[in-house]
Amino acid sequence: MSFGIIGSGSWGTALAKILTDNGETIHWWIRNQESIDYFNKRSHNPHYLPSAKFDITKTKFSSNIEEVIQNAEYLVMAVPSAYVVSVLSSLPKNIFSGKKIISAIKGILPKENLLLNDYLSSSFDFATDNYFAVLGPCHAEEVAAEKLSYLTFAGIDEAETGSIAEHFKSPYLKTIVNKDINGVQYAAVLKNIYALGAGIAHGLDYGDNFLSVLIANSADEMAVFLRKAGIINAEVGYIEHGGKNIANESHNNYAASVYLGDLLVTCYSLYSRNRAFGNMIGKGYSVKAAQLELNMVAEGLNASRCMQAINQTIEAEMPIATTVYKILWENLPAAEGFRYIEENLI
Numbered sequence: 001m002s003f004g005i006i007g008s009g010s011w012g013t014a015l016a017k018i019l020t021d022n023g024e025t026i027h028w029w030i031r032n033q034e035s036i037d038y039f040n041k042r043s044h045n046p047h048y049l050p051s052a053k054f055d056i057t058k059t060k061f062s063s064n065i066e067e068v069i070q071n072a073e074y075l076v077m078a079v080p081s082a083y084v085v086s087v088l089s090s091l092p093k094n095i096f097s098g099k100k101i102i103s104a105i106k107g108i109l110p111k112e113n114l115l116l117n118d119y120l121s122s123s124f125d126f127a128t129d130n131y132f133a134v135l136g137p138c139h140a141e142e143v144a145a146e147k148l149s150y151l152t153f154a155g156i157d158e159a160e161t162g163s164i165a166e167h168f169k170s171p172y173l174k175t176i177v178n179k180d181i182n183g184v185q186y187a188a189v190l191k192n193i194y195a196l197g198a199g200i201a202h203g204l205d206y207g208d209n210f211l212s213v214l215i216a217n218s219a220d221e222m223a224v225f226l227r228k229a230g231i232i233n234a235e236v237g238y239i240e241h242g243g244k245n246i247a248n249e250s251h252n253n254y255a256a257s258v259y260l261g262d263l264l265v266t267c268y269s270l271y272s273r274n275r276a277f278g279n280m281i282g283k284g285y286s287v288k289a290a291q292l293e294l295n296m297v298a299e300g301l302n303a304s305r306c307m308q309a310i311n312q313t314i315e316a317e318m319p320i321a322t323t324v325y326k327i328l329w330e331n332l333p334a335a336e337g338f339r340y341i342e343e344n345l346i
Contacts, residue, residue: 001167004072005029006065006087009297010048010140011104012078017049017144018168020058027060029068036061052144066091074100074164076134077116080297081107084116089123096124102132102153102164106188107299108306115185129156132164133181135188136258137265139272146172152258154178154185176257183231184258187222189307190321191263192300194218195274197324197341198267200334202275203282215267217345218320222263223254225307225316274300281327282334304328319344 004027005016019026030036038046039061043053062068065087069075075096079087084105103116112119117133120126132155143149151173155161158177165175178184197218201211254260266272277298280290287301304325311318323341326332 001164002027002071002073003167004068004075005078006068006075007078007080007104008035008045008048009078009080010144011106012076013045013049013052014138014140014143015076015078015104015134015168016059017052017054018170018173020055022167022170023058024167025058025060027062027068027071029063029065030061031063033063036063049140049144066095069095069099072099074102076102076104078104081105081116081299082110082297082302084109084119085111091124093124096120096126100130100132100160100164101126102134103185104134106135106192107303108185108189108310110302110306113306113309115182117181117185128181131155131181132161133185134168135184135262136176137261139265139269141271143173148172148174150174150176150257150261152176152178152184152256154181154183154258156181178256178258180231182229183226186226186229186231187259188262189299189303190222190225191266192274192298193304193307193321193324194222194263195266195272196278196281196298196300196304196328197320199272199275199278199280200282200324200327201278201338203279203284204334204338205282206338211267213345214320214341215264218267219260219263221316221318221320222259225311225314225318226254228314228316273298277301278324287328300324301328 003019003024005012006029008030016026016028035046040056043056044050105116108115109119117128117131132153134151134153136150136152138149138151153161153165162177165177169175198211201214266274273296277290277294280293307321308325320341323337327334327337
């Protein structure tokens, strides 16, 4: 397999490290030639995860995205969701012909309100059979530090999905195979919104007792949306693994790491950008001020507006996500919003 990485943020850098640690040669698109020159000289990303050292002989950098796409069979998409369209829209419509795309994007395209696979299908006539998603409770900082983590690879073709996952497996990275492409992506979008809520609660000085109830209710609210959207993996306490090793395959289990696990770590971890962003909102920062202070993309901000629009069709009852949206986009005072949430928790 030949891999290409599109994006050089912290998560793209962590995934590139996994592949090169496993001996894979990668083609890596980095927009800025100055960053490429620094990377080649110092063997680490100048902007993200500076402690992660790379074998430069395994990395072929290019500031030409078409060159990277042409040289790779498997493309890992790791740009923030807000920038996907600007990065891809000028490319030839047939450029992904014969390619496999692995989405590492933990968000939704904000203007289109689309998952990446739906955008690729409509704009590039890209078949979902050739689309895969890699998600789960994996903060890039811990992956770079080689702390044990679990990644779930979702795809329609389980054999192909498993083959891809094998290339990422390592002593510090366990892999799981899953067929629920839309479900894992929507879960990744929603958990960022709930992590914003957890951060707002912390900023408002709520304690751990309240936070645990808030996150438990958020998990239930997420499951409600997934069920109403027709997602299969929304059951707890039931695991179907077809007689295979359960560590390698996860079906019909909402408590699995890619759903509930990712929600928990994003709400609790100090590495969580969304939690940090929400914390600033709870302490009285404006959205603009929080964006400037964080200086990184908090996917939950745009996701809250996108999911509000998407849920106009799904019609799931989502009081927590709706309140977070109103705080961020309709100037609802955070304290007032959380007084409403208090009355709706069980």
